[in-house]
Amino acid sequence: MLTLLEVQAAIAFEQPGLRATEIDGKIVVEGTFVVTAGSAVCDPAGPLARYAVRIELTHAYPRIEPRVFETGGRIKRDPDHHINGDGDCCVTVWENWLATAADTGIAAYLGGPLREYFLGQFWFEKTGSWPFGERAHGMEGMEEAYADALGIANRRKDILYYLRILRLPRPRGHWPCPCGSTRRLRDCHDTDLWSMHHRIPPHLARAMLVRLQPRKGELFKAGF
């Protein structure tokens, strides 16, 4: 469970322009987010850019994704800038990061996806392109990110079937292998599935499935 103290420790030195407080059970971080040029303690020229932000966290972090709002109006409010009209920043596909990051603590989030998002905004401001690429908008981008996290081709049917297998405490050996060989899982890619299961544990697979909003029957048809 994320605590206010952990958040305060994470920003204490790295983001001295931010302040964290607890409001109505939520941890709210407000102030100026500095985008540094490197990971060294200090850069002689100072930070690359500054963004006024409000970050809303719950104690259930990282299970529940933080909401980040750019409050200074520096970023133009349109989908092509990966920001919604209310300043809500579309930082990254959350579950993709959870599945691929070695550390998902709050400090890693601030120094990872959030720094990359604002560095990307700065780069886009200057060049009109995204330095790390960008995801398609909406569901399409989410599927793309989940396929990347799973390490499979981006086909919705396959993504759903893999996630259906992974949401269980243990992959069912008698189910058909998702590779399409028609063999049973235990006789085919059992080891690979276990390794994937380790990376994407059941609670994360369930969260991904929920966000993909499978249509009625779609989930059960997947893989069979």
Place this chain on the structure above:
Amino acid sequence: MTVHDKRLAGSHDDILEAIAAALDIPPGKFEEARQRYEALGGWLDRPESTLADLDPAISPHGSFLLGTVTRPLTDADEYDVDLVCRVNGSKAALTQKQLKDAVGHEVALYARARNMAHPEERRRCWTLNYAEGAQFHMDVLPALPDAQRYQAQLRAKGFGILAADGDLSGHAIAITDNQRSDYAVISDDWLQSNPYGYAAWFRSRMRVRLTEAKRSFAERERISASVGEIPDYKVRTPLQQAIQLLKRHRDCMFAEDGEHKPISIIITTLAAHAYNEEASLSAALQSILMNMDRYIEERDGIAWVSNPVNPAENFADKWPEEPCKRDNFFRWLAQARQDFAQYLRASPYDTIPDELERRLGPALVKRALNSVMPDDGAIGAPALLLGGGHDAELERARHAVDAIQSSGSQSRPWVR
């Protein structure tokens, strides 16, 4: 001085080092203090001295020995030079009072011979005040060697490894305390202190950088002495400089409440624990500020800052009876983190944030900056030397992007 005479700053470290240097005792003042305490030592050991048969020796302890002396807050204040006057007496033959009086007698004769004020008696030491221009006073702590008893007590408390380490526990001393009931009677139970063991521990926390700093010093000064021959006081490591800056920040923050400010021994001990031989002052400050509070233990619900050479001693022993001292420590630490981080993480090197400048002393900061900035480079001027502008910014951003791409950890924005 012209711009050609200066070694101009080009980084945060250069600026912080210049401030630390401005905080340090000037070499001339240090030398003057050293000559004076050596003269006092010579006086105590002269043939006519009543202490001569006890082989008295004077040596510094505290920040003077550790190399963490900081300039007094105002010119009206003085450097506090802490000295141990160690005599080879025995507790079986001397009371605390006899030792204190004997040392006091000789210090008083010394003062009279030099037309100085009579030394003032304090609870554990004698204070010798010099003329106004000297800007320092000396606290002379009478002491007897007491390593055997110290080591026996360490062993009894389960710290056998410390007791077996001659550097850390073999130079412990017994000191006097005129508030104790046994002050004037023969007793084996004197207060103990271990300033040289502490100094050995402190040195061990920066051994690599100390050696490196001495090697650089020898090269810079073109002297052929080996590293071992160069005295510690000739150089400063990032740990020592960081402690100087932190003590100064503390002094300015608690200028109106000196009685309840975090004490130097707590800051020094926690900083030395948190220091990991970082090569630069900025990295040392980051490491220290982020980690020093982790070395505050909790024993039976009591905050405990262990004396590293006597873990049974709590440097924070006043915190339970005066909780504001504990609160002030954490308030100071939070402020120091904030102030130094605002500079290091959120400012160009040539722009000291107002808050940090205020808490290090504007006059001192200005003097330090003048010594390393071009003469026209006022505080807060834009980073002209860095070649700012669109291209430079983009180039820096490109390096940042490349670094992230090569680390493999990248996330892509999308739209919900």
